[in-house]
Amino acid sequence: MINNLDLFVNFETVKGTVRLGDDSVIETCGRGTVVILAKTSIGHVSSVYLERVLWVPSLGSCSLLSWRAIVSLGKGFSLASSGKDMYIFRENKTEVIWGKLDG
Numbered sequence: 001m002i003n004n005l006d007l008f009v010n011f012e013t014v015k016g017t018v019r020l021g022d023d024s025v026i027e028t029c030g031r032g033t034v035v036i037l038a039k040t041s042i043g044h045v046s047s048v049y050l051e052r053v054l055w056v057p058s059l060g061s062c063s064l065l066s067w068r069a070i071v072s073l074g075k076g077f078s079l080a081s082s083g084k085d086m087y088i089f090r091e092n093k094t095e096v097i098w099g100k101l102d103g
Contacts, residue, residue, distance in 0.1 A: 001028075001066075003059040008032040011055070018054060030055040041085065041098040048096065 001018065005011070011032035017025050031054050038048040052069070070077050076091025084101040 001054045001056045001059055002034060002063040003055070003057055003061075005030075005055055005057075007034045007036075008053070008055070009035055009049075016054075018056065026056055026058050028054045028056050038097040040095045041087065042095075 008030075009032070011030055013030045014028070016028045018028055019025050031052055034050045034053045036048050036050065037045050039045050067079060070088070077096070078089045078091075080087045080089065086099045086101070087095055088097040089095055
């Protein structure tokens with residue numbers, strides 16, 4: 001889920017709602033494909049296409065990534081962490097995305 005419509009490379013207007021982890025419900029206004037530049041822990045950068053991303057204008061200054069949605073793709077992705085570092089790997093153990101907890 002993202003709040004910035006400019007990040008979509010394709011988009012369709014679809015109204016709906018989504019329930020967040022705190023049980024609040026927010027309105028969705030569309031969905032589509034977003035391209036992000038993903039960085040690995042050794043500094044490689046590549047384009048990652050995220051499909052079926054929801055546009056949620058009221059989301060605020062953050063974006064949310066659903067691990068459940070990634071697993072439902074059935075592509076064998078795995079999630080690992082070490083300290084403040086988080087990694088997403090392909091089935092062949094190739095690192096796709098690295099992130100670091102800030103704060």
